[in-house]
Amino acid sequence: MKALLPFPDFEEIPHKADAALIIYGLSLPEIFSHAVLGMYHIMGIIDKNQRKVEGRIVLQASDSETMLVTFLTELLFLAETGIKAEVFELNINRNILNAKIYKTPVSSIAKEIKAVTFNEMRIIKKDDVYQTKIIFDI
Amino acid sequence: MIAFKNIKKISDFEWEIEKTYRKGMIVPVRVFASEEIIKGSLDDNSLEQAVNSTFLPGLRGHFCVMPDVHQGYGFPIGGVAASDFETGVITPGGIGYDINCGVRLLSSDIPYDLAAPLLEDLALLLFQNCPSGVGKRGIAHLSSKDFQNICTHGSNWALKNGYATPTDIEFTEDNGCIPGADLNAVSPRAIERGIAQSGSLGSGNHFVEVDVVEEIFDEKSARIMGLTKNNLVVQIHSGSRGFGHQVCTDFVREFQPLNSKYRFNIPDRELVCAPIQSKEGQKYLSAMSCAANFAFCNRQLLSSVIRDTFEEVYFKETNKFHLRLVYDLAHNIGKVETHNINGKKQKVCVHRKGATRAFGPGSPEVPEKYRQIGQPVLIPGSMGTASWVMTGSETAMKKSFGSSCHGAGRVMSRTQAKKRVRGETLLKQLMEKGVFIRAGSISGVAEEAPEAYKNIDLVVESAVGAGLVNKVAKLRPVVVIKG
Numbered sequence: 001m002k003a004l005l006p007f008p009d010f011e012e013i014p015h016k017a018d019a020a021l022i023i024y025g026l027s028l029p030e031i032f033s034h035a036v037l038g039m040y041h042i043m044g045i046i047d048k049n050q051r052k053v054e055g056r057i058v059l060q061a062s063d064s065e066t067m068l069v070t071f072l073t074e075l076l077f078l079a080e081t082g083i084k085a086e087v088f089e090l091n092i093n094r095n096i097l098n099a100k101i102y103k104t105p106v107s108s109i110a111k112e113i114k115a116v117t118f119n120e121m122r123i124i125k126k127d128d129v130y131q132t133k134i135i136f137d138i
Numbered sequence: 139m140i141a142f143k144n145i146k147k148i149s150d151f152e153w154e155i156e157k158t159y160r161k162g163m164i165v166p167v168r169v170f171a172s173e174e175i176i177k178g179s180l181d182d183n184s185l186e187q188a189v190n191s192t193f194l195p196g197l198r199g200h201f202c203v204m205p206d207v208h209q210g211y212g213f214p215i216g217g218v219a220a221s222d223f224e225t226g227v228i229t230p231g232g233i234g235y236d237i238n239c240g241v242r243l244l245s246s247d248i249p250y251d252l253a254a255p256l257l258e259d260l261a262l263l264l265f266q267n268c269p270s271g272v273g274k275r276g277i278a279h280l281s282s283k284d285f286q287n288i289c290t291h292g293s294n295w296a297l298k299n300g301y302a303t304p305t306d307i308e309f310t311e312d313n314g315c316i317p318g319a320d321l322n323a324v325s326p327r328a329i330e331r332g333i334a335q336s337g338s339l340g341s342g343n344h345f346v347e348v349d350v351v352e353e354i355f356d357e358k359s360a361r362i363m364g365l366t367k368n369n370l371v372v373q374i375h376s377g378s379r380g381f382g383h384q385v386c387t388d389f390v391r392e393f394q395p396l397n398s399k400y401r402f403n404i405p406d407r408e409l410v411c412a413p414i415q416s417k418e419g420q421k422y423l424s425a426m427s428c429a430a431n432f433a434f435c436n437r438q439l440l441s442s443v444i445r446d447t448f449e450e451v452y453f454k455e456t457n458k459f460h461l462r463l464v465y466d467l468a469h470n471i472g473k474v475e476t477h478n479i480n481g482k483k484q485k486v487c488v489h490r491k492g493a494t495r496a497f498g499p500g501s502p503e504v505p506e507k508y509r510q511i512g513q514p515v516l517i518p519g520s521m522g523t524a525s526w527v528m529t530g531s532e533t534a535m536k537k538s539f540g541s542s543c544h545g546a547g548r549v550m551s552r553t554q555a556k557k558r559v560r561g562e563t564l565l566k567q568l569m570e571k572g573v574f575i576r577a578g579s580i581s582g583v584a585e586e587a588p589e590a591y592k593n594i595d596l597v598v599e600s601a602v603g604a605g606l607v608n609k610v611a612k613l614r615p616v617v618v619i620k621g
Contacts (some may be wrong), residue, residue: 001212007215012553014551014553014554015209016182016208016209016548016549016551017208017209017210017215017548017551018210018211019552022354039490055429059262060396062394063394065407066391069391070391077327077331078383080331080380109272110271110581110582111272111341111579111582112340112341112342112621113343114235114236114342114382114383115235115386115387116387117211117212117390117408118390118407119212119231119393119406119407119408119411120211120406120408121182121407135211135232137211137235137236137383137406138342138552
């Protein structure tokens, strides 16, 4: 079904100094999952294809944008410690995010992302599709 | 979007976006650049970001834009703003994630002709000895106590532990230590990231570069700095690594509710800020100082490794292999300084994001050795192109809170650069020009291609034309190490 959707999970858009993505999703949790894929795409992260270990990320934030920045920042830190996360379930309820992940060891990372920024980030719903821009400091 | 017609010409290298351009601007924007550079900057959001930044409460004078300007997030890169120390704000987004990213220059008495046959070996060993690349661990294995001391005492920790000389401390901005650092203001996550990375270069546009002094424009200043034509010098460009990134990330998030708490009207969430005198502002200043001190020490540790590498490679050729620190400066930082604004001395917090302090002659903050000529200002070019050594000026003190540009400034996105330039081809071309490059990633080399940046000579001409700096020497690269 996914392949039939008229938009990609994310697309990279030009940014003169850093990296920028537009993320699309049919729901708020899907925006979060697709943002992870987009961020890993920019990082060029490759895992070791070893046995996956189940884990969980739970966090609270005052609004969706802060939650997205915080969630991606958490995954950036995990990557720095040598762990790539595959999100297999993600729920957002009353400003609390609960993500179930598979953790695999990182084999290599091509590009360092210094930070996930709030610059121009605004999660909106347009024609039943959620979208937001994310700018990463490279 | 800002159009060229919205920018008023003051002189060939000085332009203004007036306060009336948008309701809510507290100060005007002053751009120090040639017409060509200004027109080029209109193809991205950099001047819009400069206008957004003028909404910060308590700004004084004008928001300065340097000729290496390009789009960032929050502030543009090449942005300088001064906020009143008593009534103004501090914004982490006006300092950046890589707190105290900066450059240092080391000079030598090694002539290029003597060094040339061993430059390839030097490149390999520097690449081996300087930890570089994504998330790489640093050369120093620190205890928690060591880390706390680095955050509090900066480069003085390196002096105490045999990684620095007293003159290294003397010729580092703020003597390598910003007072007021308090590790209690820093998150455990930031500390965890910092301990692992002390003494590492990082990736992206960070580098170690060996250059030759190609041309001298000011004999007296060059002599005082120890720069001799045709001798080798070394530049190190790095910052506070994951430690600084985490400190900034933590505070941009922590400050998000402050826009409504203090009833600020800030147009970009990345520009969230706190009154300097509030507990939130003071906490950020303490944490930022920790990261700044970490960065001073980081560049010092890298210097120590580079000195050892020079000795290893050149001790048979010469006994003058020692590298002397000319100067170490920050170009992403917030500093409490006193400036003469509208004829009145005012204590302000100067935010420099992608901008270098460029204090003029006579400034007490400048080491005594340089006080007569002005602070050394280091402006590295893009990979494989020239870099410049300058001095700060009296005009910079009057016009730009004693600030100048910090580099070339991008004109092309990384994606565009990779489409247009093949990393392997570029490496070959630079090798043919006598530049040995060792890099962790070929695509990273393509992203940093010279055509992705402005022509450094034109940027420098703008800064000189505006009177912010004076030329001392031009450097030509011969070895480049990148993460």
